[in-house]
Amino acid sequence: MKIKKFNCISCGAPKINPYSSPYIVCDFCGTFTDIDFEQSLNAWNKDPKRTERYTKEKVKFESKLAELLGKANKEAYEKIQFDYWDLYYKIYPEYLPPTINTDEKYKMYVDICANVSTIYAFDENWSKKAGEQALLQQGISYNAEDGKTYADSVPFFKLTDFYLGYLKESFSDFYANPNYKIMYDLLPPDVNLKMKTSVYVQAWIPYLRENDAQKLLKQTNFTTEFTDAVTVNGKQQSCLFCQHDVFVPDGSFKVMCEHCLKVNTVQKVFHCISCGTENPVPENPAKPINCVSCGTENRLVKGWF
Ligand SMILES: [Zn+2]
Ligand SMILES: [Zn+2]
Ligand SMILES: [Zn+2]
Numbered sequence: 001m002k003i004k005k006f007n008c009i010s011c012g013a014p015k016i017n018p019y020s021s022p023y024i025v026c027d028f029c030g031t032f033t034d035i036d037f038e039q040s041l042n043a044w045n046k047d048p049k050r051t052e053r054y055t056k057e058k059v060k061f062e063s064k065l066a067e068l069l070g071k072a073n074k075e076a077y078e079k080i081q082f083d084y085w086d087l088y089y090k091i092y093p094e095y096l097p098p099t100i101n102t103d104e105k106y107k108m109y110v111d112i113c114a115n116v117s118t119i120y121a122f123d124e125n126w127s128k129k130a131g132e133q134a135l136l137q138q139g140i141s142y143n144a145e146d147g148k149t150y151a152d153s154v155p156f157f158k159l160t161d162f163y164l165g166y167l168k169e170s171f172s173d174f175y176a177n178p179n180y181k182i183m184y185d186l187l188p189p190d191v192n193l194k195m196k197t198s199v200y201v202q203a204w205i206p207y208l209r210e211n212d213a214q215k216l217l218k219q220t221n222f223t224t225e226f227t228d229a230v231t232v233n234g235k236q237q238s239c240l241f242c243q244h245d246v247f248v249p250d251g252s253f254k255v256m257c258e259h260c261l262k263v264n265t266v267q268k269v270f271h272c273i274s275c276g277t278e279n280p281v282p283e284n285p286a287k288p289i290n291c292v293s294c295g296t297e298n299r300l301v302k303g304w305f
Helices: 037-045 048-070 074-091 103-122 124-138 153-175 189-207 210-219
Strands: 002-004 023-025 032-035 142-145 148-151 226-228 234-238 245-249 254-256 263-265 269-271 278-280
Touching: 032 189, 037 048, 037 189, 048 074, 048 103, 074 103, 103 124, 124 153, 148 153, 148 189, 153 189, 153 210, 189 210, 245 254
Parallel strands: none
Antiparallel strands: 002 226, 023 032, 142 148, 234 245, 254 263, 269 278
16 A cells, blocks of 8 residues: 655654644654645635634734734734634644643743744844735736636745745744744744645645646645555554554554544653663653663664664
8 A cells, every 4th residue: 555655753763553633743752743735734624614713813813913013012912912823723723733732831832922923023124024025925916717816937936935935044043042942842843844834835726827836845845755554563552631542553652642633652661771770761762862770872763764
């Protein structure tokens, strides 16, 4: 059987379990590793009523935010941003990164979303770039063909180049900020970049001619590679959170339940390969870890690199 190819960015293992959310989580080390663009699009289109509700609410938020920005009321602006992001993830729980699995992490994450949006809106350099982007977007001409509206290639890819460059630049700025250090665990930069890119791609695909759509998917690395499915031994276990069956491959330390989207810890301890001492499994089991007793380096997830 051919399946979509995803390899873990931490341990190299292929994705084993079938999944239904846009987020690809490694079945061996629990690292949040990739985005499936098609699943993301499916989630967006699943329920037109909720998208309608979201769109309506978003317009209200945007006008409030514009008003507060005009009044230079940064504090109130950040509060409204918090409510906006909170609403967004309540309406689209599929888009909440699976690493955010406690109320405390959720609050921390939404706080960061609100904080960053506020800083960028009030910063001269970033708001100038947002203005440039808006101009490029307004510069796109459209043509109607066979009852569909298409954006013209040249101005569209001008916007795309600008936006992808802007994302990369703002990301290196954002992840370098010590205030957001927690984000390396909640949402690693590569995956976050892919998530933002995916939102852009899914918004534009409906307005692109087939050739342009293919070009965009290629440029953003969303073309799908297929590979032979890997079968491994393992066992069924019931999810610690929702009691649904989860397939745990042999050698796994953390596996996500595809039903409730929570990551289950499979093994809490391991025995040192050199002295046999019991050690706790680290937060990221893909990272080599030194034995607490003899200092020997242990690699917990084996065989994929
Ligand atoms: Zn992994
Ligand atoms: Zn579950
Ligand atoms: Zn040891």
